[in-house]
Amino acid sequence: MTHPRPLPELMHRALFKSVSVLPPRRQAAVLRRYFNWHHRTPDRWRLSTDAYEQHKYATTLQALPERPYARILDVGCSEGAFTHKLAEAYPKASITGVDVSERALNRARAHPGPPGLSFVRADLLSYDHPDDYDLVFCAETLYYLGTDERLRLASARLTRLLSPGGLLVLVHPWPESRRLHGHVGLPLLSHHVEDKTHRPFAVAVYEAEPAPSGR
Numbered sequence: 668m669t670h671p672r673p674l675p676e677l678m679h680r681a682l683f684k685s686v687s688v689l690p691p692r693r694q695a696a697v698l699r700r701y702f703n704w705h706h707r708t709p710d711r712w713r714l715s716t717d718a719y720e721q722h723k724y725a726t727t728l729q730a731l732p733e734r735p736y737a738r739i740l741d742v743g744c745s746e747g748a749f750t751h752k753l754a755e756a757y758p759k760a761s762i763t764g765v766d767v768s769e770r771a772l773n774r775a776r777a778h779p780g781p782p783g784l785s786f787v788r789a790d791l792l793s794y795d796h797p798d799d800y801d802l803v804f805c806a807e808t809l810y811y812l813g814t815d816e817r818l819r820l821a822s823a824r825l826t827r828l829l830s831p832g833g834l835l836v837l838v839h840p841w842p843e844s845r846r847l848h849g850h851v852g853l854p855l856l857s858h859h860v861e862d863k864t865h866r867p868f869a870v871a872v873y874e875a876e877p878a879p880s881g882r
């Protein structure tokens with residue numbers, strides 16, 4: 668089945684692709700300014716109330732195997748609508764939401780959450796941390812990266828943040844997700860396509876290599 672892309676979406680992708688010809692640091696600076704402007708009024712995408720978004724969050728959480736996740740990262744967390752759902756689902760975990768927009772993060776921080784929940788301003792292409800994560804999410808964000816070259820860098824960065832055996836969960840519109848997720852070099856643990864909605868999406872769960880067993 669073909670899925671014709673609406674014109675506003677095609678224009679949106681073309682705009683962000685043009686930004687991605689800049690060097691990564693310049694691209695990050697433009698995205699930071701743009702998203703601070705975008706977040707000038709609260710919850711402009713209605714991520715905390717829209718029924719489609721709530722269904723996507725529930726579908727994403729259902730895709731996770733039951734494991735004792737201790738450290739969780741949500742990259743491109745915006746105002747934390749999904750990050751707070753993660754905190755409800757895993758109240759004992761250390762959970763970090765990352766976004767380029769300080770304005771979005773200040774709203775995320777204003778919402779009460781468990782002590783292990785924190786929000787950090789950083790760009791996806793340069794975020795690093797000395798500890799690794801059992802679970803890394805990136806939803807509705809990779810299309811801002813633009814070119815395939817930037818997607819390759821982003822996929823490598825997200826993969827590097829995983830602990831041995833950790834899971835990378837990517838959630839993006841289907842079938843565009845085939846391109847957006849196509850640079851991840853990890854084995855796919857599960858892949859769910861939700862196509863009975865006005866805007867189909869895919870939830871892809873990748874698993875990092877487990878630690879080599881000591882002999």
Ligand SMILES: C[S@@+](CC[C@H](N)C(=O)[O-])C[C@H]1O[C@@H](n2cnc3c(N)ncnc32)[C@H](O)[C@@H]1O
Pocket residue numbers: 695698702712714742743744745746748749765766767768771789790791792805806807808811
């Ligand atoms: C559409 S929202 C997705 C929010 C959330 N992941 C969800 O699914 O509900 C995209 C977010 O990605 C952030 N973003 C865009 N490019 C980014 C980048 N290069 N690094 C970090 N965050 C980025 C934006 O600031 C925005 O808040």
